[in-house]
Amino acid sequence: MKLKNSLLNQYLLIILLAIMIVPISFLFISIVFFNYLLIDEEPNKYQNGADLEAMWHAEAQSLSGASNEQINEKLIKIKNEYSEASVFWVDETGKTMGKLPENQPVPPIWSTSLTIDFMKKNRGLEADPYTVVSLIGKQKDEGFMVLQVPRSVMLSTGQSLQDRYSFAIILSVVAILAIFIFISWIFFYKIRKRLLRLQRAMSNPTESGIPDSISVEKKDEIGQLEVSFNEMIHQLEDSRIREKEEEMLRRQLIANLSHDLRTPLTTIRGHAFSLKKEELSNKGKESLDLIDNKIGYLGQLIENLLSYTLLTTGKYPYYPERTDMVRLVRTSFAAWYPVFEGAGFQMEVEFPEETFYWEVDPQRMERVLDNFYQNIYRHARKGAYIGVKIDAPLQQIIIEDRGPGMRGESIEKGAGIGLSIVSLMLKDMRLKWETDTGNQGTIIKIRKSS
Amino acid sequence: MRRILYIEDDLEIGSWVQEDLEQRGFNVKWLKTGEGAEKAVIHSDLVVLDVMLPGLDGFTVGQRLKKEAPQIPILMLSARTAVDDKLQGLQFADDYVTKPFHPDELAARIEVLLRRSGLSASNEIKLAHICVNLSENTIIDQRNGEEIILTGKQYQIFMHFIKHPNQILTKEQIYESVWGEQYMEGDKTLMVHIRYLREKIEKNPGSPEIIETIRGIGYRVKQ
Numbered sequence: 001m002k003l004k005n006s007l008l009n010q011y012l013l014i015i016l017l018a019i020m021i022v023p024i025s026f027l028f029i030s031i032v033f034f035n036y037l038l039i040d041e042e043p044n045k046y047q048n049g050a051d052l053e054a055m056w057h058a059e060a061q062s063l064s065g066a067s068n069e070q071i072n073e074k075l076i077k078i079k080n081e082y083s084e085a086s087v088f089w090v091d092e093t094g095k096t097m098g099k100l101p102e103n104q105p106v107p108p109i110w111s112t113s114l115t116i117d118f119m120k121k122n123r124g125l126e127a128d129p130y131t132v133v134s135l136i137g138k139q140k141d142e143g144f145m146v147l148q149v150p151r152s153v154m155l156s157t158g159q160s161l162q163d164r165y166s167f168a169i170i171l172s173v174v175a176i177l178a179i180f181i182f183i184s185w186i187f188f189y190k191i192r193k194r195l196l197r198l199q200r201a202m203s204n205p206t207e208s209g210i211p212d213s214i215s216v217e218k219k220d221e222i223g224q225l226e227v228s229f230n231e232m233i234h235q236l237e238d239s240r241i242r243e244k245e246e247e248m249l250r251r252q253l254i255a256n257l258s259h260d261l262r263t264p265l266t267t268i269r270g271h272a273f274s275l276k277k278e279e280l281s282n283k284g285k286e287s288l289d290l291i292d293n294k295i296g297y298l299g300q301l302i303e304n305l306l307s308y309t310l311l312t313t314g315k316y317p318y319y320p321e322r323t324d325m326v327r328l329v330r331t332s333f334a335a336w337y338p339v340f341e342g343a344g345f346q347m348e349v350e351f352p353e354e355t356f357y358w359e360v361d362p363q364r365m366e367r368v369l370d371n372f373y374q375n376i377y378r379h380a381r382k383g384a385y386i387g388v389k390i391d392a393p394l395q396q397i398i399i400e401d402r403g404p405g406m407r408g409e410s411i412e413k414g415a416g417i418g419l420s421i422v423s424l425m426l427k428d429m430r431l432k433w434e435t436d437t438g439n440q441g442t443i444i445k446i447r448k449s450s
Numbered sequence: 451m452r453r454i455l456y457i458e459d460d461l462e463i464g465s466w467v468q469e470d471l472e473q474r475g476f477n478v479k480w481l482k483t484g485e486g487a488e489k490a491v492i493h494s495d496l497v498v499l500d501v502m503l504p505g506l507d508g509f510t511v512g513q514r515l516k517k518e519a520p521q522i523p524i525l526m527l528s529a530r531t532a533v534d535d536k537l538q539g540l541q542f543a544d545d546y547v548t549k550p551f552h553p554d555e556l557a558a559r560i561e562v563l564l565r566r567s568g569l570s571a572s573n574e575i576k577l578a579h580i581c582v583n584l585s586e587n588t589i590i591d592q593r594n595g596e597e598i599i600l601t602g603k604q605y606q607i608f609m610h611f612i613k614h615p616n617q618i619l620t621k622e623q624i625y626e627s628v629w630g631e632q633y634m635e636g637d638k639t640l641m642v643h644i645r646y647l648r649e650k651i652e653k654n655p656g657s658p659e660i661i662e663t664i665r666g667i668g669y670r671v672k673q
Binding site: 258262265266267268269270271273292299327330334337338353355 | 463467
């Protein structure tokens, strides 16, 4: 994968930014401040003591031979130019001749010791105010003049700027840090948002049970994840379609198989029936009856076999609904009544006035009962008894016979596929059946599985 | 002569069924495919339709026929498993017989369907001492030749039995087809009507011969 499209790339950039941000931002801000502000700002004329000193000495020299008035005028001029400074001058006799401003504590008469003391006090780099003493005149015998500037106004431009703008600089740094935090938050927020979108897409299946595919906007790692997700969706859809096709094929196969088996059976039955109309011995007629009987049995077996196949693969139709059980059992037994009547069965039915409801598929329930009746009709003829009862308070269906029991021998004993179907169907409907079987008969109870 | 349109692709079964039904007195027109069935149905009293047909399948043909002639009953023959057919097939079919069917059963079902649409083999049905004339809608007591007059509901109930001969009908089934509404458990209306009906048609209403009570299940009229 190209580094350009990688989230790693972006992440590294942010980390780099994090490492560099403090020094770089200071540097950057300083450059911005000093470049812009220094140019705009007037240079401080007090900032350089040497300049002041040179200026003062030059002025003192230029006043050589000047009158008192000329000197005073000059000082006023200088004072106007350097308003922060205070100046005074003393003539050759040691008398203070002029001072600006007027209120400064300058002794009127300068004795030698006073002068030396003044010089001593105002000497050095730390002395405040900064003092320059110049002797007036070329011969330096016309007195002296003094310039005093408070140290506080002698700060360099940079220093004074720093003092004035330090708050702004800190604020800028904080702002830059905030922007950095914001950028990294945006970075993770975006990742989070996209991950959440993917998560939502995965957990929101459509009607088909498969989530929709999603649009891929970027080519980074998450984008690739989205591409893979879409591929997976397509595969799922494909397999779902294949599964449906297979199911269709299976159903078709079963339908065709059933058709192919039943059609010849119908033909055989037809011919047996035609044959029966011919002149036949009693033995011949018995054989034909047996053939007819077996054809019916085979038809039933085919039906059961195919149902069983569908049931075990979960393809048997299942539409559960709230069902009136007394009504269902009564109706289903009504259809079988003539059959048992014809076979000379003694029939006992007991249906209560009060009914109860089960959540079952009526078609399946009928099938279950049909299978039980069929078994009794086929295997319990010897007992010639069938009892169908409903116990409403206990919610159970009871089917009774007096045949040889399920373990007993019957002429038409099969593989028990009918009962396997019964078990599977009841299990799907959350019902269970119990048998109490012996050689005196069988009692079957169908009830809800708890 | 009652005309049956029989649609079946299997030649062996087809020729056998045609022969059998003709021997039973039906006029059978046999088609090997669904083509032309829509024209032929107009000249028929009943359709016997095989589910598995080449070309159009039996369900499609049946639905078209039902659209063309809704009053003609359709009896489906199927060699497929009942699992998927029953649900689809019975929506338009009036009855359903699974292969391998017995010819007697087929004939009996045809007879019942024809009777329901008013095309019985004979117009008269004899039940014990009474004779029901279906074309004139009369019930005659043959002991004295007098007509038995039934009320609307009694007649409807009685005709329901006639149309479902030998079948045990539960009280829910009778009530719902005669009254056309859901049967409520414990409703005695039907029992009362049947009691009055019996008083009119039975020799001895205490031990009925025509409308038989099947204890715990329902009623039956044997023919």
